[in-house]
Amino acid sequence: MIVELKDTSARDIDEALLKGRRFVGTASGMVLTLLIVTDDAHFEEVLHxxxxxxxxxxSRVIVVTFVDDDDDARLDASIEVGEGIPGDLVVLRLHGGLRAHGDSVCLPLLLPDSPTIVWWPNEAPDNLSADPIGSLADRRITDASGSADPQAALxxxxxxxxxxxxDLAWTRLTRWRALLAAALDQTQLPVTSARVVSAPDNAPATLLAAWLSERxxxxVERLDGDMVGVNEVVLSTEEGDISVRRIDDITAVYQVPGEPRRSVALRRRSLPDLLTEELRRTDADEIFEAATQRVCRDSDGGC
Structure with missing residues (x-):
């Protein structure tokens, strides 16, 4: 069931959602509210x-777009209930002066007694928790890789x-970190030097180098490679190198001292995969925080 509302209000949207759920006969069962702040250029990818x-x-998914026009304050909305969606989908388009009051529009639409997560797929505020919409959330997800300047965004x-x-730049490293942690636990050898090879200006590689520096x-030396994303990580020890080297989009070569070289799965993950992983948790990520603070200390002039 799809409902289009023009020049509407949060109250009218909430009433339409209730009517829609009664009409399609679906049970609630929603575990969180996902607020997405995006633009028209990325709308379809984000919605998918x-x-x-x-x-x-x-989930109740609420997609917020700010329409850059000089119209009077106006709210347009599109609602989908059923239609193969395990939850509700609400698209909000904020016009004119209403663009400065996204929090007031979204607040009445949040599911009660469940987490609220905000996701900025591309550009995002510098201070997420102080942002009007970000302040509504228990967890806030960004993606530095989608910013015009990924390093500055980090x-x-x-x-x-x-x-x-x-940040999804951190989520992209889950498998890399697991392989490197397993190698370090297996060898128990002191690391004397380390390097990360990646595409230039790669945000995940910056976080990976920061995480290794902390651990x-x-x-950790940073070098530019020929492939997209993180290409290779080498940890040198007195008995040889621990290395993980990507050879294509799904496979890497993994080696530790004293063991034969072997291939391991290291698939480049899709945006839905990354988002699904992040929605599994609502608590603070202390390891990510330590890595970001290392990025701060290592940046020119600090943060």
């Missing part, structure tokens, strides 16, 4: 990711980090 993640986390947000903040207590 939200719908895919909702299969694992039935540094700015690290300077205003609050519990509940995270190993040494400077």
């Amino acid at each position: 990711a939200a719908k895919e993640s909702a299969t694992a986390h039935p 540094v700015r947000r690290a300077g205003a980090h609050a519990d509940g903040d995270t 190993l207590g040494l400077h």
Whole structure:
């Protein structure tokens, strides 16, 4: 069931949602509210990711777009209930002066007694928890890789980090960190030097180098590689190198001293996969925070 509302209000939207759920006869069962702040250029990609993640986390998904016009304050909305969606989908378009009051529009639409998560897929505020919509959330997700300047975005947000903040650049490293942690636990060898090879200006590589610096207590060299994303990580020990080297989009070569080289799965993950992982938790990520603070300290001039 799809309902279009023009020049409407949050109260009318809430009433339409209730009527829609009665009409399609679906039970609630929604576990969270996902607020997405995006623009028209990325709307379809973001909407697809939200719908895919909702299969694992039935949600009320509210997509907020700010329409850059000189119209009077106006709210237009589109509502989908049923239609193969395990939850509700609400698209809000804020016009004119209403663009400065997104929190007031969204607040009445949040599910009660359940977490609220805000996701900025591309550009995002520097101080997420102080942002009007960000202040509504238990957890706030950004993606520095989608910013015009990924490195600057990491540094700015690290300077205003609050519990509940995270970034999909960090989520992209889950498998890399698991492989490297397993290698370090397996060898128990002191690391004497380390390097991360990646595409230039790669935000995940910056976080990976920061995480390794914190864990190993040494400077991690950054080098540019020929492939997209993180290409290779090498941790040197007195008995040889621990290395993980990507050879294509799904496979890497993994080696530790004294063991034969072997292939391991290291698939490049889709946006729905990344979002689904992040929606599994609502608590603070202390390891991510430590990595971001290292990024702060290592940046020119700090944060």
